[in-house]
Amino acid sequence: MKIGEIARRTDTPIRLLRYYEEQGLIEPDRMPNGYREYDEHLVDRVHQIRGLLDVGLPTRVIRQILPCLNEPQTIHMPYITPDMVETLEHERDRMAEKIRYLIRNHDAINAYLDATERHASEE
Amino acid sequence: MKIGEIARRTDTPIRLLRYYEEQGLIEPDRMPNGYREYDEHLVDRVHQIRGLLDVGLPTRVIRQILPCLNEPQTIHMPYITPDMVETLEHERDRMAEKIRYLIRNHDAINAYLDATERHASEE
DNA sequence: TTTGACCCTCACATAGGTGTGAGCCTTCAG
DNA sequence: CTGAAGGCTCACACCTATGTGAGGGTCAAA
Secondary structure, X not given: OOHHHHHHHHOOOHHHHHHHHHOOOOOOXXXXXXXXXXXXXXXXXXXXXXXXXXXXXXXXXXXXXXXXXXXXXXXXXXXXXXHHHHHHHHHHHHHHHXXXXXXXXXXXXXXXXXXXXXXXXXX | OOHHHHHHHHOOOHHHHHHHHHOOOOOOEEOOOOOEEOOOHHHHHHHHHHHHHHOOOOHHHHHHHHXXXXXXXXXXXXXXXXXXHHHHHHHHHHHHXXXXXXXXHXXXXXXXXXXXXXXXXXX
């Protein structure tokens, strides 16, 4: 599909699709006329990228961990460097921290909303 | 305590402590000589702010939800507007989404690391 | 009284993600 | 053939969190 369609389907500005490409996160083919050609699987990929950006990872990190996330993993198993392992462990731990943090705050907001609701219905 | 100490204790650049203040996230007192004076409870507060920034919330949002998180909540119960409730619900839902997202990716990285480890030990 | 550590404000700079427009080419329907 | 829609590159602009430095005050210990 062309850029306009994937933009619609992923609800992502065209500008950003080109930016993600520039950052090495996606590599659409090119048609003979120079137009970008997006394979179906890139739809998921774009969603994934946006999700990771949304939780605060920079493109530099996303570029590194993306290949390990939902591809046929066994293929590049042997190619992984100790350096990569370290990055992955580090990001995994950071994610765990963020998860704990988000849960705590999510629950706190929830408790607060519950309390206000109860408070309101008691009047 | 003065800014240098809270900076050390929260591992936060002084520059950012002043920035958080400028953004209305903390309000340290002032000493007669103009120095900022930080109460003990601001240590937690700063940690909280940094945590929220780290998971991708902008200061604008943090400013809104912070008062609801770990204070004696009953006090400002009655002051909450429907508008605020909406913001809180929205942010709570966004947090839930991020949590799901992070867990999925955290687990994926973990699975990948496990697999590489198993792979390595089988050789 | 001087020195050094620490504080103040102001202000310009940077990096990353994103917005926006100019100038130009391709494709397709009317 | 023409016009509209959509594609391309390039480039400047913006916002937010953060870095950094200048110029200057406060205070305590030597």
